[in-house]
Amino acid sequence: MTKHKETLLLVDDEAPHRTMLKVNLQSNGYRILEVSDGDEVLPFLAKNRVDLILLDLKMKRMDGITTLSALLQAGYSCPVIVLTAFSSVESAVDAMKKGAFDYITKPVDIDELRLTIARALNFQNLKEENESLKTRLNDQFQFSNIIGKSPAMQEMFSTLAMVAPTDATVLITGESGTGKELVANAIHHNSPRNNGPFIKLNCAALHENLLESELFGHEAGSFTGATSRRKGRFELAHKGTLFLDEIGDMSISTQTKILRILQEGEFERVGGTTTNTVDVRLLAATHKDLEAMISTGEFRQDLFFRLSVVPIHIPALRERSIDIPELASFFLNHYAAKNRKDIKGIHPEALNLLMHHTWPGNIRELENTLERAVILCLGEQITPHELPPQFFTGDIQTRPALPANSEFTLRDMEREVIRATLEKNGNNKSLTSKKLGIARQTLLNKIKEYKLE
Incomplete structure (x- = not known):
């Protein structure tokens, strides 16, 4: 594979000096571009990519220090080596304080310049690799797009962290609206196949004949309307x-055909006789009880075993109500920004209603509820008035823990959630910890932290 040829930009108002540098540096394999003054740099960089800049300090229209400041302000991060006369070394040091990588005094020692350029490019490569690694580590195994601090979710994250880097088939189970596709996305994103395609198909959305064609493809003429392969x-x-x-x-x-692909990596298109092979990692999801379907003959047991090499169950929202404040806050901020509304938070009364709703539609229902509330909200907080009628059942007692005009943070929301759940369960801590989806000791620690007793 051909190595990328680094591009250097010479910024110098002395044409003979630029020519000398260009000839010498081209012999080292660098691609050389040039401009004649500092005021030309930003317009040039808007149209050209460079790996390093050689910047003269003294120029007629815009000096090197001003140019360097403009580069930093514009967000350019490529290394800059300053060229300066002996008499202005102090200015060169000042330039380094402003972000220049190093300086070279004139007349330029070409060998010294080559070493400095190589060092700067190597440093930049290491810096970019480090930033890339940090980004991958921040995303990898943290699954930052999935919200959940409850023990049930933390256990799921631990399983995801172990299975994502492998090629194992995964069966994701959970009620409708719990976020099964989001988990599948996270597994692919954190896998060695993350540079490959991520293809999705909802099997319930298609008739059986169309489903086979969608899964395995078809040959021209295999059925009415199949005009091409x-x-x-x-x-x-x-x-x-x-x-x-x-x-x-x-x-x-x-x-049966899915099982064959999992076992042998082979299939035929609909209407075709040629055997095709594929290398695919399969993730599957369902809200149904597949084991019950096996007993009734509706699902193949051997396929179930193949799919559930690593089973991952996503808990229903009512089983992890401690996560509701953070999820609600996330959706509130998202839809407030989308609808250009300045909404500060959720009133304790409304949060209490959210906490005690059964959420048959799970996170999808919560998202829709917050989107509706944001659209209807005319004040700075979501109140019970913006919630749908089904939230108002006679057994819910709402009581604000904070004044309506206060700044209501996630910490405040968590405190109110615990207080309201304790109250509803007659201060029974074991039952409260179960309802919140947290360990009893965690609940006791939170009660102490928030002075709820």
């Missing part, structure tokens, strides 16, 4: 990941 989702996901949602809605016939 078409690749299926398995072929499209080659070297990547295929996510099959609602796999419990698949017929036994299609299940």
